[in-house]
Amino acid sequence: MRFRSPSPRLFSRVPLAGRYPAAVALSLLALSPYLILTTATALMEPRVMGDIGATRFELQLASGMSNAAYAFGAVAAADLVQRVARRRIYLICEAGFVLSSVLALSAPDAGLFTAGVVLQGLFTGMLLVSALPPLVTGHPVERLRTTAAVVSLGLFGMVAFGPLVGGLVGSLGGWRGLFAGLAALAAIGLTIGALTFEGNDPPARRARFDWTAIPLALATTTLPFFGVSWLTRGSFADPAFFVPVVCGLICGVLLVGGQYRKTTPLMPVRPISNTLPVVGMVNAMLVGACFTSLLELTEAYLTREAHYAPLRVGVLVTPQIVGVFVASVLFRRLVSTRWTPHLALSGTISLAIGAGVLLAASTANASVVVPVAALFLGFGAGAGVTPGLFLAGFSVPSAQIGPTFALVELLRSEAAFLVGPVLLHLALTIGLAGGFHVVVAITLALTVIGALLLVALYALGGARPEPPDLASWLSGPSTAYHSPALLAAIRKT
Structure with missing residues (x-):
């Protein structure tokens, strides 16, 4: 979105306005606390259960509804930014995250804990759409390569860091202290945001509430995430799961189809229904789902079958941080080229290589095999998801990047947080001793088949590798990519 230049009065109220390092800091502080928590929870689950008297189902439900709230929050923010200044949304949501973290850390029972973590997810999803687009579009094109790397580290670097944090808490205790630390990080983000975030005139103050998109987005997230949470206490045959x-x-x-048909949709489905953005989005969904599944499965295998302490498990999967970092560095170099x-x-x-390595894992050699696999999984997550996000974002005008990110994150979250619990339950049903390798093999097959289909989709679209026109994208209504239609090569014959 191209914001008009702020007035001198606004600059006096926002002393760090326009400073790129401050903009990077506020974006990372907006997203990182919650993303760390998404992968830290599993390894500290016994500690939390014991302290608040919760069952495994109650904690799984809290996690599932929190993830649902994150995905829904992104869509809700895409609607709100049309009528409310992004600065106001950012400050309210960051303050809300602080308060929800305090609610969770002080919770004496599962009910208040669930309320706290669900609100954390909701506010983070809204922060994604309010804070990230200005970082991408509000600075010179020369900064865009660094921004791409920052987004990659912010989205998956913190996710990769989560298991180590969870392992420390799971072994040493102090989960309330962790939430206090997350609240402190958010408070720092709130302070930096108040000093940095520029105001803007909302593009459509009188825009009507989208009575089709928002309710459907709420149902799209909450219903399936509740269903998979039920697997903790039920089976695949239970109506509470499959219904x-x-x-x-x-x-x-219905949500995606309705947005495609609308003349003025909340999310730009039609513009990103061409070859490059579709390949990018599907790749992000595939990688996100398989990465989450393999990470959850590996953690369960090491804790329940190999009987490793949570801290040891967290350390063994920590090399994924290195993989994400390498992917981010590569993305910084390649984002402005034809190689994205x-x-x-x-x-x-x-990701497929990492899954193949995990097939060789056993309780005897896990300490050697898992770190190698984690390195490939981390690179797969960093290189597979964020470039896919930008393939979609560069395929629409820069003013629509916020709603585009909301749509991609909705679809990616839907895939990642539905497939993982289902595959984990399948492995537990079979028995982790053998089920681990069965489900890893299934995930490997899904990854390979998905990769082949994506290559075929790319080829059948007739897309030729070309660098994005980032200068035109930032300066006006043009798109950075001019992608051919789906299956364009077949349609011409």
């Missing part, structure tokens, strides 16, 4: 999941997925199809689609594919291939 919400099926209904939620139907709502998701190839980088996204390399992420999928790396």
Whole structure:
């Protein structure tokens, strides 16, 4: 979104306005606390259960509804930014995250804890759409390469860091202290945001509330995430599992289809229904789902079958941070070139390699095999998801990047946080001793088949590798990529 120049009065109230390092800091502080928590929870679960008297189902439900709130919050913010200044949304949501963290850390029971973490997810999803687009579009094109790396580290670097944090808490205790630390980080982000975030005139103050998109987005997230949470206490045959999941997925199809047909949609489905953005989005969904599944499965195998302490498990998967960092450095170099689609594919291939390495894991050799696999998984996540996000974002005018990010994150979260619990439950049903390798093999097959289909989709679209026109994208209504239509090569014949 191209904001008009702020007035001198605004500069006097926002002393760090326009400072790129401050803008990077506020974006990272907006996203990092919650993203760390998403992968830290599993390893500290016994500590939390014991302190608040919660069951495993109650904690799984809290986690699932929090993830649902994150995805829904991104869509809700895409609607709000049309009528409310982004600065106001950012400050309210960052303050809300501080308060929700305090609510969670002081919770004496599962009810208040769930309320706290669900609000954390909601506010973070809204922060994604309010804080990230100005970082991408509000600075000179020369900064865009660094911004791309920052987004990659912010989204998956913190996710990769989560298991180590969770392992420390799971072994040493102090989960309330962790939430206090997250609240402190958010408070710092709130302070930096108040000193940095520029105001803007909302593009459509009188825009009507989208009564089709918002309710459908709520159903698309909450229903399936409740269904998979039920697996903690039930089975695949339970109506409490499959009815919400099926209904939620139907709502998701209606949401995307309705947005495609609308003249003025909340999310730009039609513009990103071409070859490059579709390949990028599907790749992000595939990599996100398989990465989350393999990480959750590996943690469960090491804790329940190999009987490793949580801290040891966290340390063993920590090399994924190195993989994410390498992917971020590569993305910084390649984002302005024609090689971004190839980088996204390399992420999928790396994920498949990581899954292949995990097939060789056993309780006897896990200390050697898991770190190697984690390195490939981390690179796969970093190289596969964020480039896919930008392939979609560069395929629409820069003013629409916020709603585009909201749509991609909705779809990615839907895939990642639905597939993982389902595959983990399948492994537990079989028995982790053998189920671990069965489910890893299934995930490997899904990754390979998905990669082949994406290559075929790219080829059948007739897309030729070309660098994005970032200068035109930032300066006006043009798109950075001019992607051919889906299956364009077939349609011409």
